[in-house]
Each structure stands twice: as structure tokens, then as C-alpha cells.
Amino acid sequence: xxxxxxxxxxxxxxxxxxxxxxxxxxxxxxxxxxxxxxxxxxxxxxxxxxxxxxxxxxxxxxxxxxxxxxxxxxxxxxxxxxxxxxxxxxxxxxxxxxxxxxxxxxxxxxxxxxxxxxxxxxxxxxxxxxxxxxxxxxxxxxxxxxxxxxxxxxxxxxxxxxxxxxxxxxxxxxxxxxxxxxxxxxxxxxxxxxxxxxxxxxxxxxxxxxxxxxxxxxxxxxxxxxxxxxxxxxxxx
Amino acid sequence: xxxxxxxxxxxxxxxxxxxxxxxxxxxxxxxxxxxxxxxxxxxxxxxxxxxxxxxxxxxxxxxxxxxxxxxxxxxxxxxxxxx
Numbered sequence: 001x002x003x004x005x006x007x008x009x010x011x012x013x014x015x016x017x018x019x020x021x022x023x024x025x026x027x028x029x030x031x032x033x034x035x036x037x038x039x040x041x042x043x044x045x046x047x048x049x050x051x052x053x054x055x056x057x058x059x060x061x062x063x064x065x066x067x068x069x070x071x072x073x074x075x076x077x078x079x080x081x082x083x084x085x086x087x088x089x090x091x092x093x094x095x096x097x098x099x100x101x102x103x104x105x106x107x108x109x110x111x112x113x114x115x116x117x118x119x120x121x122x123x124x125x126x127x128x129x130x131x132x133x134x135x136x137x138x139x140x141x142x143x144x145x146x147x148x149x150x151x152x153x154x155x156x157x158x159x160x161x162x163x164x165x166x167x168x169x170x171x172x173x174x175x176x177x178x179x180x181x182x183x184x185x186x187x188x189x190x191x192x193x194x195x196x197x198x199x200x201x202x203x204x205x206x207x208x209x210x211x212x213x214x215x216x217x218x219x220x221x222x223x224x225x226x227x228x229x230x231x232x233x234x235x236x237x
Numbered sequence: 238x239x240x241x242x243x244x245x246x247x248x249x250x251x252x253x254x255x256x257x258x259x260x261x262x263x264x265x266x267x268x269x270x271x272x273x274x275x276x277x278x279x280x281x282x283x284x285x286x287x288x289x290x291x292x293x294x295x296x297x298x299x300x301x302x303x304x305x306x307x308x309x310x311x312x313x314x315x316x317x318x319x320x
Binding site for chain 1: 254256259262306309311312
């Protein structure tokens with residue numbers, strides 16, 4: 001299978017994602033330049049972390065109008081799997097592929113540390129090899145990761161099982177003290193209603209080898225590989 | 238600025254009810270400075286757009302750029318003043 005990693009001007013986790021896929025997962029991976037309009041037959045598209053377009057205006061606001069995003073949006077709308085990590089999550093909400101918005105962290109500080117997230121559902125292509133309730137140790141590094149949506153919309157997200165990751169204590173308890181940014185309901189990652197687009201603030205690609213502090217993030221990539229046998233819109237061309 | 242060009246000023250702010258941590262921090266600083274009559278502060282952004290003299294359909298075009306780019310309609314609202 002082939003992964004595609006989009007590089008926007010200001011992306012800075014694109015090489016981390018590339019290395020996680022090629023050197024640790026052992027799958028094919030291509031960089032996709034933001035000015036390109038070609039997804040190169042990729043089965044999964046990764047929008048990496050960083051500060052696309054300097055985060056000018058709002059994080060993700062300008063990136064989402066890049067030429068490559070027209071293709072990514074069409075790919076996602078036809079069922080293609082897309083994962084937005086950190087800045088990539090912000091791009092996905094700005095593009096309207098995921099609901100809600102990512103606001104300034106409630107404490108206004110950039111937060112860079114390991115956190116624990118609980119897998120709320122294993123019924124997604126991004127968490128298929130996880131156990132529901134499993135706690136993953138993965139790092140965050142963001143200033144605008146405070147997930148926000150209006151009450152009724154949050155209730156719908158929760159009811160339809162779209163909350164995939166939640167910030168928790170090491171014991172798996174979702175409490176305020178475990179919430180690094182003020183996100184509503186400790187939300188760390190969500191999928192769209194169809195389940196093929198994931199946005200998450202933590203960085204699974206930075207936690208793929210124990211020497212890096214944790215290998216828990218690899219499960220996201222392994223899940224994508226395991227669920228790849230299902231037909232994808234572009235296939236391996 | 239060319240004499241015949243028009244301008245539009247766009248104000249963007251968070252919708253009511255959306256937490257504005259910067260506003261809260263500014264309000265606390267004011268209170269600490271002795272300005273405790275300012276009970277809350279809401280922050281926002283403003284944009285000044287210079288519009289070419291020959292442009293048509295300006296209202297619609299300005300509204301379009303506000304909702305597409307300048308504001309995030311999920312959490313923000315905007316107001317346009319034309320000059």
C-alpha cells in the first residue's frame with residue numbers, strides 16, 4: 001500500500017510521518033507537494049503537523065485552499081482515508097471535512113509533552129488494531145488544539161461514536177487534569193460521519209519506536225495497513 | 238491608495254458563548270492594574286480591503302471572502318463597513 005504525505009510551506013512533521021511509514025511500518029510513501037494536483041495513487045493521505053503558511057490568519061485557514069487540497073477533499077468525499085495530525089487536523093476542520101474548530105489552548109501556552117489518550121472506538125480504519133479503552137502514550141505539540149463545537153453538535157458527535165481519542169490519565173480516566181488544552185469533553189481526535197477522515201492533535205508518527213519514548217503511535221499506521229485490503233478509491237495504480 | 242478605489246473594513250470576532258482565552262487574560266490584567274470596572278474583554282481582528290475602482294458586485298464578493306477565508310463561520314462572525 002502507498003501513503004502520501006502532503007508538504008505545505010511550513011509543514012515540519014512531514015519527514016517524521018514519511019520515516020514512520022517507510023522505515024518503521026515498511027510501506028511505500030510519497031511526498032505530495034502543496035502545489036501539485038496529483039495524489040500519485042496513494043491509498044492513505046496524511047496531512048502532517050507544522051505551521052502551514054505560518055498559521056497566518058488562523059491555523060489551517062490558508063493551507064486548505066492549496067491546489068493539493070482540492071484533490072484531498074475529492075479523495076475524502078469519495079471514501080478515501082485521510083488522517084490529519086495536529087496542524088493537519090486544523091486544516092481538515094478549516095476545509096469542512098471535519099466538524100468543529102481548534103481554538104487557542106485555554107491556558108494560552110504552547111504545550112509540548114507526552115499525553116495519554118484513550119481509544120474510544122476500535123471501529124475505525126485508524127484504530128482497528130487497538131482495543132476499545134486502550135490507553136496510548138503519544139506526544140502533543142500545539143498552541144491551538146482546544147477542540148470546540150457547540151453543545152448540540154458535541155452531543156451528536158459523542159452519540160454517533162465519532163470521538164476516537166480522548167485525553168485521559170495514565171489509568172484511563174478522562175478528567176480535567178488530564179486535559180492539556182481545554183478541549184470539550186477531553187476530545188483529542190475525531191472522525192467524520194463516514195469514518196474515513198480522522199483528525200487528531202497528538203502525534204502518532206513521533207511515537208513509533210520505544211527509543212523515541214513510546215511505540216504506541218505505530219498502532220494508527222498498523223491499523224491503516226490492516227484495513228487496506230478493503231478496496232480504496234484509487235487503488236495501487 | 239488610489240483616489241477612486243473603494244475600501245471595505247471587516248471586523249471578525251468569536252461568536253457569543255465561545256471562550257476567548259486571550260480576552261479573559263486581558264481582562265484579568267486590567268483588573269490587576271486597577272481597572273476593575275471592565276468586567277469582560279472580547280478580542281477580534283480587523284481587515285482593511287482596498288478594492289479596485291472598476292470592481293462590480295462588491296457586496297457579494299466581500300461577503301464571499303469573509304465567509305470563505307477571513308472568518309471561520311463555525312466559531313466566528315463578521316461585520317463589514319464600506320468606505
